[in-house]
Amino acid sequence: MGYVAVKGGTQAIEASIERLKFERLKGQEVLDVEAIKSGMRGLIDQVMSEASLYDVGLAAIAIKQAEGSAEEAVFLLRAFRSTLPRKHVTRVADSATAEVERRISASFKDVPGGQILGASTDYTQRLIDFGLLSETKADALNFLSNYRSEDSTSTDLGALPKVVDYLREEGLLVLFEDDDQEPDDVTKMNLEFPTSRSTRLQMLTRGQTGAVISLGYSALRTYGAAHPTVGELRIANIPLYIHHPLFEACDEGEDYYIGDIKVTEVESFITTEQKNQLGKTDIQFSIGYGVAFGQNETKAIAMSILDKALQMKDSPLPVSNEEFVLYSIDTVESTGFISHLKLPHYVTFQSKLDSARKKV
Amino acid sequence: MFEQPVLKVEGLRKQFGDGCGHCNSLSVDALEKNYCTTCGTVYACQDLNFEVYKGEILGVVGESGSGKSTMMQCLYFDKEPTSGAVYIDSYKEGRANLFEESSQQKRYIKDMVLGKVYQNPIYGLRMNISAVGNIAEKLISSGVREVEPMKARAKELLEAVNIPTFRMGEAPKNFSGGMQQRVQIAKALSNNPPVLLLDEVTTGLDLSVQANVLDLIKEIQRDFGVSIIVVSHDLGVIRMLADRTIVMLNGKIIESGLTDQILEDPQHEYTQQLVNALL
């Protein structure tokens, strides 16, 4: 009964926390936060995306504190996020005019502006590079001084047309009215069903990476599958602006620039049948949308599948059930509740015992 | 014999889709089929009017897609009609259009005033709850808060539909299709509703089981004095059960009258085909 011992619980807990610190430091190495920022891009991007807090520096500290556990680092950031007042809302950001780092399309070989591969592991062989064991700072500096940033291209990376625009011009897209409704904010409300699309997109983009990918995959491989084509995947640095606090109504010239965020944005094309004027059925395309902080390509693609699946109300796919998907996908909720099973449950168990023993 | 209408349906319409400039401008009869060729809007029920009298069985026959099941779904609030009214004489003296009642009142009506038996028993039964529990659910809805009287009443009803006593504590998921339908009927009857809605209740059952369920329905009608609407695509079923019959096609009532009359002297071309097929 040491767990809930009437006396001594506090001391035991202190000792456990001490031990945790020991485990982090026992190798006698202190992990430099700058090193994490510079060399752990993948983990930082994942953690920022799940935390829905874009701050590379904070993410790096959280990763250090969490000893690299994504689950724990996200938890730290989310809790920190709760203490921040909401002071401004940015102007609507447009990825079409953002500076692109990478941009590929699986639907067209030649897209206007061309395929831009950027940085990706897609084209590597997954062989462990033992050379990294002996990599030195000098090697790094040497590489950097030889690396020519390819500006030989004539493409304007800040004005790449979107692939969807092409389909739209061809009349192959299901068209929708512009919807300028103020989006919901899932961090300031409880879910209400049926949900709005803005709610779903927010829940998905801050969803746990593994969960988003697995659920998206489930829609891809099962019966009644929604097999999309990646119309466009782009990784872009989007500048953010806020209104001048005193001159809300002023034109955009008065806005303040507050920095860039790097995002992965995916537009997937999924075929749908649409009745035309003559009562015949046309094949058209509709779009599944995915977006995530940082370079999170698999997650963003999976999100685009889920976005589409959640719009198919009568579909037999398990992931078309929004209560199932949206209630299961959040990392802080799922990991928190599963880990609470480690808490003592003496009282509830005693109550069950009483019911089990009560003879009729 | 049938002087007093128990249930009255007026101008019931149900469409799926918003319609368009083409079909909105047309009158009911101008649509050749039950959907608009321009926009694809389906007009499942188009201006249905009929009455059900005390103690009678009204048959509704038609092919699939004729709108008869949609009509039943509207009557039991499973679907919301586009327009129209339904009145039941024992509810607010027949003055309230049931479609316009609150969701709370609709629940009350479904528990106390109407009983429905679905073609697929998963819609009418809780498959994992005992047969007795299924009946008790209805009794609980009616306000009963004592266990033993509910058990007794449930057993009585289940006996009336020939469920053996030793199986009453079992969940319907373990029952055969015929037994499931009988439990559904017992459940629908729990609170002695004046009107029972039966939607293709024998479809998919073996012929001998079918005959058994049809006999039971006859018996129930006699013993409980309940008015029944029976929907079926099978004119044989209608012939067995119905005093009067309505024939539906493309969302419209094309013929109605005493069942014998319709069978002997069908007026509409479609009804003639149906009757000929039966012979």
Added chain:
Amino acid sequence: MKLQYNYAFFDEGSKREIRRATLKAVAIPGYQVPFASREMPIGRGWGTGGLQLTLSLIGNEDTLKVIDQGSDESVNAVNIKKLIVNTTGAPVTEETKEATLIQSRHRIPEEPLGSDQILVLQVPYPEPLRYIEPSEYVTKRLHGDKEYSGAWLMLFEQIMKHGKMATGADHAVFVHDRYLMAPSPIPRFDNPKMHDSEALILLGAGREKKIHAVPPFTKVESIAFDDYPFEVEQFTDKSCIKCGATHTFMDEIISGLKTVHQCNDSSHCLSRMNQEAV
């Protein structure tokens, strides 16, 4: 980069938002008020609902008591207490009578609470109908229509199967003849303490983002059939090996080959022992 946390962790806007939801919950006893549950420095499912209520309410005049499964020293109680104290400096007590704000998981203290006290309970599953109806969309409407036959049916089935009600903790209650409410997983033993309570009882579900409340002097009735009345856990012939109490909720402790019983509410037990010593 050294950052200071706010008083009681949250920014003031967040606290006000939580208090607004709380006021609504008090105004509609037993109704689950949705609120924008924040992520907390402790895990979802570890009492974040209760913690948010406590943090939104605590002020300079408050004395805090936190218990988990009846114990002030349980791991989670200690952890929660530490967070609150670190961000507020509030005085802490184990004495039920001294506390103005009591956060608890799965127990209501044995000592009757007074009108100057608030009890905050941590709630894992705020929806009493969830076992019968998986969809939130539907259960919301069932509450709206006061349609609780599903909950009665569950009890009926238990009686059919076992000849008795077989509920454990979290036995649902009707609050002021209107809403069916999950009292949180307190043992049935504690259900009657909610009825006509002098203290305000607030219930917070952080992961499920709901707050509900039992205001003082509210009728609280455990759901039960007329001919199968509600029963609390029985500890007949048992007494606490420490303080000798006979009418408290007790833990079973397996010590060597025999089973002994001990008060679950450790501070109540301790104060009884102290009294005897005097």
